[in-house]
Amino acid sequence: MSRLTLALDVMGGDIGPRITIPASLKALEYDPMLSLLLFGDSQQITPFLSNIPKALAERLTICHTSHQIENNQGLTYALRHSKGTSMRLAIEAVQKGMAQGCVSAGNTAALMGLSKVILQPLKGIQRPALLALLPTIEGKYSVMLDLGANIDCDAENLYQFALMGSIFAENQLNLVYPRIALLNIGEEEIKGHQAIRFAAEMLEKDTALNYVGFIEGNYLLNGKVDVIVSDGFTGNIALKTLEGAAKNVIALLKGKSRHHLLKPLLSWLMSKLFSESYQRLKSINPDQYNGASLIGLTSVVVKSHGGANEQAFSNAIKDAALQVRQQIPQKILAGLEKY
Amino acid sequence: MSRLTLALDVMGGDIGPRITIPASLKALEYDPMLSLLLFGDSQQITPFLSNIPKALAERLTICHTSHQIENNQGLTYALRHSKGTSMRLAIEAVQKGMAQGCVSAGNTAALMGLSKVILQPLKGIQRPALLALLPTIEGKYSVMLDLGANIDCDAENLYQFALMGSIFAENQLNLVYPRIALLNIGEEEIKGHQAIRFAAEMLEKDTALNYVGFIEGNYLLNGKVDVIVSDGFTGNIALKTLEGAAKNVIALLKGKSRHHLLKPLLSWLMSKLFSESYQRLKSINPDQYNGASLIGLTSVVVKSHGGANEQAFSNAIKDAALQVRQQIPQKILAGLEKY
Numbered sequence: 001m002s003r004l005t006l007a008l009d010v011m012g013g014d015i016g017p018r019i020t021i022p023a024s025l026k027a028l029e030y031d032p033m034l035s036l037l038l039f040g041d042s043q044q045i046t047p048f049l050s051n052i053p054k055a056l057a058e059r060l061t062i063c064h065t066s067h068q069i070e071n072n073q074g075l076t077y078a079l080r081h082s083k084g085t086s087m088r089l090a091i092e093a094v095q096k097g098m099a100q101g102c103v104s105a106g107n108t109a110a111l112m113g114l115s116k117v118i119l120q121p122l123k124g125i126q127r128p129a130l131l132a133l134l135p136t137i138e139g140k141y142s143v144m145l146d147l148g149a150n151i152d153c154d155a156e157n158l159y160q161f162a163l164m165g166s167i168f169a170e171n172q173l174n175l176v177y178p179r180i181a182l183l184n185i186g187e188e189e190i191k192g193h194q195a196i197r198f199a200a201e202m203l204e205k206d207t208a209l210n211y212v213g214f215i216e217g218n219y220l221l222n223g224k225v226d227v228i229v230s231d232g233f234t235g236n237i238a239l240k241t242l243e244g245a246a247k248n249v250i251a252l253l254k255g256k257s258r259h260h261l262l263k264p265l266l267s268w269l270m271s272k273l274f275s276e277s278y279q280r281l282k283s284i285n286p287d288q289y290n291g292a293s294l295i296g297l298t299s300v301v302v303k304s305h306g307g308a309n310e311q312a313f314s315n316a317i318k319d320a321a322l323q324v325r326q327q328i329p330q331k332i333l334a335g336l337e338k339y
Numbered sequence: 340m341s342r343l344t345l346a347l348d349v350m351g352g353d354i355g356p357r358i359t360i361p362a363s364l365k366a367l368e369y370d371p372m373l374s375l376l377l378f379g380d381s382q383q384i385t386p387f388l389s390n391i392p393k394a395l396a397e398r399l400t401i402c403h404t405s406h407q408i409e410n411n412q413g414l415t416y417a418l419r420h421s422k423g424t425s426m427r428l429a430i431e432a433v434q435k436g437m438a439q440g441c442v443s444a445g446n447t448a449a450l451m452g453l454s455k456v457i458l459q460p461l462k463g464i465q466r467p468a469l470l471a472l473l474p475t476i477e478g479k480y481s482v483m484l485d486l487g488a489n490i491d492c493d494a495e496n497l498y499q500f501a502l503m504g505s506i507f508a509e510n511q512l513n514l515v516y517p518r519i520a521l522l523n524i525g526e527e528e529i530k531g532h533q534a535i536r537f538a539a540e541m542l543e544k545d546t547a548l549n550y551v552g553f554i555e556g557n558y559l560l561n562g563k564v565d566v567i568v569s570d571g572f573t574g575n576i577a578l579k580t581l582e583g584a585a586k587n588v589i590a591l592l593k594g595k596s597r598h599h600l601l602k603p604l605l606s607w608l609m610s611k612l613f614s615e616s617y618q619r620l621k622s623i624n625p626d627q628y629n630g631a632s633l634i635g636l637t638s639v640v641v642k643s644h645g646g647a648n649e650q651a652f653s654n655a656i657k658d659a660a661l662q663v664r665q666q667i668p669q670k671i672l673a674g675l676e677k678y
Contacts, residue, residue, distance in 0.1 A: 072527040137587045148524055151532060185487055185575040188411040193490060193572065217576045218583030230576075233532065236524040237556045237573055238580045244557030245584035248476045 003033045004324050006317060007090040007099035010040035011068040012106025013313070014306050017041070020105065021048035023313035027321075028056045030314070034321055035059045037099055039086040041066055065089055069110045071306060078110040079117070087111060091118045094299045101300035101320040105308050111301065112149045112294060119297045122329060124336050127153070128296030129161050130232065130303060131168060132239065136223030143169045143178075144220075144228040147292055148236035155198030158182065158229055162203055162211065164295050165227035167335035171326055178226035181215035183234060188214075195231070208338075217241075291316035293323060295332065300324050342372045343663050345656060346429040346438035349379040350407040351445025352652070353645050356380070359444065360387035362652035366660075367395045369653070373660055374398040376438055378425040380405055404428055408449045410645060417449040418456075426450060430457045433638045440639030440659040444647050450640065451488045451633060458636045461672050466492070467635030468500050469571065469642060470507060471578065475562030482508045482517075483559075483567040486631055487575035494537030497521065497568055498545075501538070503634050504566035505548055506674035510665055517565035520554035522573060527553075534570070547677075556580075630655035632662060634671060639663050 010020040017040060024036050025048075032055075038045060042064040049057070067085040069078045082088040087106050093099045095118050104111050112128065121128050131145035143165045150157060162180045169178035182200055184192040189200070191214065203211035215225055217238055230238065291312070294301040300323040304316035349359040356379060363375050364387075371394075377384060381403040388396070406424040408417045421427040426445050432438045434457050443450050451467065460467050468485035475481055482504045489496060501519045508517035521539055523531040528539070530553065542550035554564055556577055569577065630651070633640040639662040643655035 072529070074529045151524075183576060185490075185572055185579075190411070190413045216583075217579030217581075218586065220580055220583055221587045222583070233524055234573060234576050237522065237569075238576050240524075240556030241559055241577045241580040242556075242584055244555075244559055244561070245581055245588075247557065248560045249584075249588045 001031070001033045002325055003035070004101075004321060005035040005037060005099045006320050006324070007037045007039060007093035007102045008317070009068075009087040009090040009102070009104035009106055010038045010045060011086040012104040012111075012306075013304065013308055014071075014105075017044040017048060019308065019310055020313055021045055023308075023310045024060065024317065025049075025052060025056055026310065026314040027317035028059055030318065031321055034317075035061075036317075037061050037063050037090070037093055039063045039065060039090045039093070040068070041086075063089060063093075069107050071107050073107060073110065075109040075113055078107055079113050082110065082114055088114055088118070091115055091301070094301075095119055100324045101302070103302045103304060103313075103316050103320050105304035105306055105313060105316070108148055108303055111303055115294055115297050115301050119299050119301065121296050122298055122333050122336065125164070125296040126160060127157050128294050129164065130235075130292050131165060131295050132292040133172070134220065134228070134239075134242070137221050138223045140223050141173055142220075142223060142226055142228055143173065144230075144235060144239065145295070146230065146232040146235050147239050148232045149294065150232040152233075153195060153231035155195045155202060158195060158199035158231065159202045159206075160296070162199070162209060162227060162229045163336070164332055165229060166209055167332045168293075168295060168328065169226045170335075171328060171331050172323075173226065175226055177210045179210050179212045179224075180227040180229060181212055181225040183220075183228055183230035183238065184214035184216065186214065187216065199229075291319035293319070293328075295328070298329055300329060340370070340372045341664060342374070343440075343660060344374040344376060344438045345659050345663070346376045346378060346432035346441045347656070348407075348426040348429040348441070348443035348445055349377045349384060350425040351443040351450075351645075352643065352647055353410075353444075356383040356387060358647065358649055359652055360384055362647075362649045363399065363656065364388075364391060364395055365649065365653040366656035367398055369657065370660055373656075374400075375656075376400050376402050376429070376432055378402045378404060378429045378432070379407070380425075402428060402432075408446050410446050412446060412449065414448040414452050417446055418452050421449065421453055427453055427457070430454055430640070433640075434458055439663045440641065442641045442643060442652075442655050442659050444643035444645055444652060444655070447487055447642055450642055454633055454636050454640050458638050458640065460635050461637055461668060461675065463675050464503070464635040465499060466496050467633050468503065469574075469631050470504060470634050471631040472511070473559065473567070473578070473581070476560050477562045479562050480512055481559075481562060481565055481567055482512070483569075483574060483578065484634070485569065485571040485574050486578050487571045488633065489571040491572075492534060492570035494534045494541060497534060497538035497570065498541045499635070501542055501548060501550065501566060501568045502675070503671055504568060506671045507632075507634060507667065508565045509674075510667060510670050511662075512565065514565055516549045518549050518551045518563075519566040519568060520551055520564040522559075522567055522569035522577065523553035523555065525553065526555065538568075630658035632658070632667075634667070637668055639668060 069085045090102045094102045129146035130149040133141040134144045302320040408424045429441045433441045469488040470484035472480040473483045641659040
């Protein structure tokens with residue numbers, strides 16, 4: 001593993017430093033070659049750093065700022081007032097070469113907007129997208145994008161998402177010729193918005209991409225395809241719907257019961273019978289895999305869930321480190337030139 | 340219960356008569372006041388009617404036609420060639436007063452298109468919508484619409500969906516002042532398409548409706564609101580995503596295991612500890628509750644899942660019968676005039 005530095009916006013997310021700082025320490029413990037720049041309010045950060053081992057302390061730097069972008073700010077306002085905010089400083093640190101990647105749990109629209117302005121999209125990419133790995137029922141992963149960065153998309157945008165997703169899947173999931181599908185309300189050619197139907201035509205013509213057709217919402221977890229493509233509005237709704245369903249099912253299984261004495265027996269039995277299945281079910285839970293990537297940019301930017309817990313935010317940091325080491329942006333650029 | 344007749348398009352759906360006819364018999368058994376007109380190919384229908392009790396046989400009538408609308412036909416083509424098809428004849432039977440409601444598992448776009456032309460939308464309704472009851476994690480139901488009838492919707496359409504959904508929830512779920520939310524990618528005012536934001540403004544101004552804000556995909560099952568409103572594309576993706584997640588989880592729990600001898604113990608334990616929860620989980624499965632309603636029309640039209648099994652199609656028939664008896668269209672009309 002190579003030495004690397006990530007810039008974190010520790011003020012982002014629903015909770016802020018109370019989650020992001022312990023998560024940062026966890027990531028540093030896990031990865032001895034990792035250094036972190038923590039952008040945020042030092043008064044809120046330092047209480048979580050008392051009594052930490054020297055080996056961790058020397059790999060983190062607090063970069064104080066009292067400004068931050070709020071979750072409910074409109075994009076225009078957020079960008080106009082972004083100077084000196086934790087999110088913007090973190091992105092600028094990447095642009096200046098102080099860090100090789102950036103993580104934030106803050107305002108998605110602002111993160112995308114600032115990243116596009118400061119880090120720039122890769123040459124040839126019209127719209128960077130938000131991408132995540134979706135666990136499948138067979139214990140593998142599919143790549144899904146866009147998950148909320150681009151509300152309205154035309155056919156060309158969707159085509160580029162497919163291309164980026166395919167390159168991401170090739171590298172991150174070690175796949176050859178990943179199967180690509182467009183998320184739609186039916187499998188027949190005539191279904192859906194015009195943009196989707198045009199994108200399907202473009203993808204069918206491109207023999208370099210393994211386009212297999214439309215996929216409906218009920219097959220998202222089945223591992224039928226490796227790359228699931230949609231506009232950001234639909235993708236966001238679908239992902240959150242999946243997450244909600246998984247969380248609710250787990251809550252049901254852990255549900256209240258008057259038969260407390262029988263619970264240990266059930267736990268033992270579940271682990272005997274379904275240990276692997278149960279782990280897979282839990283992996284649909286966003287707390288377990290959190291971390292979406294803004295792809296199509298010149299550098300790695302990872303957007304964590306606003307409601308990420310400690311484990312989830314630390315996974316987002318690990319994910320950013322992995323992408324930097326795997327040189328995902330460079331590979332996307334090379335892939336773009338190849339097509 | 341009052342005597343009533345429903346017209347069925349028995350050729351619709353992925354399977355056709357092999358599912359729809361046994362389902363029809365099941366519905367007739369359940370409801371002794373129900374009569375059915377079966378529109379479809381008598382050669383395919385009759386094999387399933389040999390040796391049925393006289394009490395059932397006298398309450399069903401085969402209305403032969405060899406024509407049907409295919410699932411993959413475009414709307415324009417389907418409508419132009421709809422004359423004499425099982426779907427169209429079933430809808431016309433309602434229009435002529437031979438039946439009080441209609442059920443089909445066929446092409447959704449064609450069903451909506453023909454229903455609008457033949458049965459007409461209720462006075463004042465711009466676009467009828469596809470509505471379903473969504474089970475919540477607490478064992479109750481929410482109303483969700485539109486689920487696929489209207490791909491593109493403006494603010495006025497969404498507003499009318501909210502209004503229709505509210506009236507449906509009042510009657511079908513026995514609620515006073517049902518809580519209405521718009522499905523969106525965030526809870527903040529600034530999120531989502533312009534149409535959603537404008538619809539939110541319209542709903543906020545209407546004090547007759549209990550609009551409570553935006554709802555994200557992860558809260559669809561939580562029973563936080565009674566009426567979930569979206570355009571047909573998003574609603575369809577969200578519903579199918581939920582269904583897929585529920586099916587996959589049930590498949591996981593039933594998953595293969597080498598410990599066959601322990602399975603009866605697990606079943607017993609699940610029923611002891613979580614009987615109610617487990618039933619709720621299963622109720623998210625579309626086979627258990629199937630049946631969406633086209634609302635905003637002058638008569639009851641129920642669209643069954645294309646992939647409905649016998650139980651699901653028979654539930655769709657029961658649902659249509661209930662709506663006729665509850666006089667849902669008339670109540671929506673009265674509600675529209677009241678607002």
